[in-house]
Amino acid sequence: MTYITVNVHRLLQELPAGVELVAAAKTRTPAEIMEAIEAGVKILGENYVQEAEQAYSAIGRLAQWHCIGHLQKNKIKKAVEIFDLIETVDTLDLAAEIDKRCRQIGKIMPILIEVNSGCEEQKSGTMPQNVIPLAQAAATLDNIRLVGLMTMGPAVGDPEDSRPYFVTTREVFQELKRLNLPNIEMKYLSMGMTNSYKIALQEGANMVRLGTLIFGER
Numbered sequence: 030m031t032y033i034t035v036n037v038h039r040l041l042q043e044l045p046a047g048v049e050l051v052a053a054a055k056t057r058t059p060a061e062i063m064e065a066i067e068a069g070v071k072i073l074g075e076n077y078v079q080e081a082e083q084a085y086s087a088i089g090r091l092a093q094w095h096c097i098g099h100l101q102k103n104k105i106k107k108a109v110e111i112f113d114l115i116e117t118v119d120t121l122d123l124a125a126e127i128d129k130r131c132r133q134i135g136k137i138m139p140i141l142i143e144v145n146s147g148c149e150e151q152k153s154g155t156m157p158q159n160v161i162p163l164a165q166a167a168a169t170l171d172n173i174r175l176v177g178l179m180t181m182g183p184a185v186g187d188p189e190d191s192r193p194y195f196v197t198t199r200e201v202f203q204e205l206k207r208l209n210l211p212n213i214e215m216k217y218l219s220m221g222m223t224n225s226y227k228i229a230l231q232e233g234a235n236m237v238r239l240g241t242l243i244f245g246e247r
């Protein structure tokens with residue numbers, strides 16, 4: 030067995046039931062990605078539409094495809110063909126464009142709102158206080174379906190320092206759940222990467238996005 034297989038097996042053992050593993054596949058070859066799938070990975074996360082297209086042409090529907098990177102407007106038409114879930118919606122403009130492109134191909138796209146949980150300027154994601162208004166607006170669009178929240182959080186050295194950002198995101202998630210708004214289903218809380226996923230799980234994540242831990246250093 031290669032290290033990718035070993036890593037995936039170990040992770041699938043370790044992750045609590047009900048937690049979805051997204052293999053963050055940026056920079057990995059189709060052969061590496063296939064190995065992860067054969068070891069049990071069911072969801073791939075891609076940051077760039079062009080890279081996703083290349084991997085998708087080799088791998089197709091053997092896994093589900095999540096968009097985990099910032100989406101440019103001119104890539105949305107292609108993106109809605111490939112992706113099964115877009116984790117990085119952070120403006121109503123983007124939601125509306127996804128909705129429009131999905132309507133053209135008769136698809137309903139599940140989306141997550143990306144939360145800028147560190148309130149960092151120049152970073153993608155919606156500021157925490159704007160998530161609920163965005164969710165309400167997105168819920169009026171027929172060809173997208175809001176199913177949860179995603180966050181990255183600021184880059185930190187000590188994983189423990191990620192905790193406050195995960196708490197912030199989980200609190201908004203719980204509030205949206207409590208509000209029980211029409212056309213919104215708060216099902217997925219996507220938080221945690223290689224450095225921070227254990228903290229994220231403690232704070233309620235049920236979707237973790239792992240690259241390095243599966244494939245090794247980039």
Ligand SMILES: *Cc1c(COP(=O)(O)O)cnc(C)c1O
Nearest residue numbers: 053097222223238239240241242
């Ligand atoms: C690269 C990436 C990950 C995975 O990062 P690792 O530290 O390699 O686990 C998770 N989420 C997003 C959005 C990424 O770009």
